[in-house]
Amino acid sequence: KAGVTQTPRYLIKTRGQQVTLSCSPISGHRSVSWYQQTPGQGLQFLFEYFSETQRNKGNFPGRFSGRQFSNSRSEMNVSTLELGDSALYLCASSSGETIPTDTQYFGPGTRLTVL
Amino acid sequence: QKEVEQNSGPLSVPEGAIASLNCTYSDRGSQSFFWYRQYSGKSPELIMSIYSNGDKEDGRFTAQLNKASQYVSLLIRDSQPSDSATYLCAVKVRAQKLVFGQGTRLTINP
Numbered sequence: 001k002a003g004v005t006q007t008p009r010y011l012i013k014t015r016g017q018q019v020t021l022s023c024s025p026i027s028g029h030r031s032v033s034w035y036q037q038t039p040g041q042g043l044q045f046l047f048e049y050f051s052e053t054q055r056n057k058g059n060f061p062g063r064f065s066g067r068q069f070s071n072s073r074s075e076m077n078v079s080t081l082e083l084g085d086s087a088l089y090l091c092a093s094s095s096g097e098t099i100p101t102d103t104q105y106f107g108p109g110t111r112l113t114v115l
Numbered sequence: 116q117k118e119v120e121q122n123s124g125p126l127s128v129p130e131g132a133i134a135s136l137n138c139t140y141s142d143r144g145s146q147s148f149f150w151y152r153q154y155s156g157k158s159p160e161l162i163m164s165i166y167s168n169g170d171k172e173d174g175r176f177t178a179q180l181n182k183a184s185q186y187v188s189l190l191i192r193d194s195q196p197s198d199s200a201t202y203l204c205a206v207k208v209r210a211q212k213l214v215f216g217q218g219t220r221l222t223i224n225p
Contacts, residue, residue, distance in 0.1 A: 033211055042216070043205075044215075045213065048211045048212065050211070055211065058212070090158055094211065100146040101166060103161060103164055104149075104213060106158040106160070107158060108157070
């Protein structure tokens with residue numbers, strides 16, 4: 001079974017621009033969660049999508065948004081980029097069942113640099 | 116108080132010894148606990164999951180959970196240089212939201 005894929009792997013943008021990141025989950029998985037990883041803050045939860053609906057949301061500003069398509073693929077958008085948005089953005093895929101044993105598997109990540 | 120806390124390390128262990136990684140969490144209602152390994156420049160990789168009090172063994176790895184003390188640990192026996200990485204403790208606090216500790220950087224010295 002193919003793993004989680006993310007595109008692009010690397011991205012360089014300038015302040016004020018916007019960016020869209022894409023994530024394709026493991027086949028059969030219906031939940032996609034997004035995380036931001038920085039050296040200072042560690043891994044922080046952004047949001048989770050299940051069946052095309054945002055089911056959980058972290059404490060990030062409205063500039064961070066996402067969506068999920070009917071094939072479970074998900075996109076994340078960051079508008080009006082700031083220098084502090086430079087980070088590794090990770091998506092994680094799981095079945096989405098609300099049971100303790102449901103496990104998230106991470107994609108390779110997208111490294112975003114904001115200049 | 117942080118939701119999930121780990122000793123940031125770095126932790127240095129000689130090859131062949133036991134590495135012990137610790138994690139505490141604040142939400143008593145948490146039911147699912149995970150250990151991920153992250154090599155430099157890579158994404159987190161699942162090592163172990165544990166849901167019940169006690170020990171769970173998988174090869175050289177043993178996860179231990181004590182819900183009364185709100186404590187999770189990971190033991191790595193016969194440590195190898197390839198075990199050198201950052202180990203992330205994650206707790207599922209509700210539905211699909213995982214909260215991560217800051218990670219413990221482990222170095223295995225040949």
